[in-house]
Each structure stands twice: as structure tokens, then as C-alpha cells.
Amino acid sequence: GGFGPRELIEFDICLMNNVAIATSSLVNEYCKFGNTRNILLLVKAWAKTHGIGSATKGVLSSYAWMVLTIFYLQCIGYVPNLQSK
Numbered sequence: 001g002g003f004g005p006r007e008l009i010e011f012d013i014c015l016m017n018n019v020a021i022a023t024s025s026l027v028n029e030y031c032k033f034g035n036t037r038n039i040l041l042l043v044k045a046w047a048k049t050h051g052i053g054s055a056t057k058g059v060l061s062s063y064a065w066m067v068l069t070i071f072y073l074q075c076i077g078y079v080p081n082l083q084s085k
Contacts, residue, residue, distance in 0.1 A: 023063075026082060030070050033079045043069045 031037035044062045047053025055061035060068075073079045 027066055027070070029082055030073075030079055033073075036070075036073060036079055039073070040066050040069055 027040075031040065043065050044053060047060070047062060047065045051057065052059045053062045053065055055064075070079065074081050
């Protein structure tokens, strides 16, 4: 049982925020393409390690890094623009 210090799980709680639910669903859809999920997790970890992945510290949030990464992946043709449909 229980979680040790290296087994903590980070998550956000969102109540009655339809925009957040829709954007989370959209990110989830992008994660179905190739290694997109792993790429997003890598970028999130990189930003956190370098102290630039937390909106509470006055820098981009981890969500913002994910959106930027998805945009880059769209630009290089790795994932489609799912919002254009």
C-alpha cells in the first residue's frame, strides 16, 4: 500500500469547467498519435526540471508547454489539426 516519495502522482482537479474538460479531451485525442504522449511527458518533465514549467512560479504552465508541443508537432506534420474538423 501507499505511495513513497518517488511514487507520487500529480494531477489537477477541475469542477464545472467545460473549457478545461474540452481541452483535456483534446490533448487526450492527440496522445493517440504515435509517440505524442511520451513526447508531451518528456517536454513536461524537461520544463519542470529546468524550473520553467509552473505557472505559480511566473513561467509557462505544464499545460502551456503541452499546447506549444502539439502546435510544433502539427507544424512538422506529426499530428493533424484536430480542431479544424
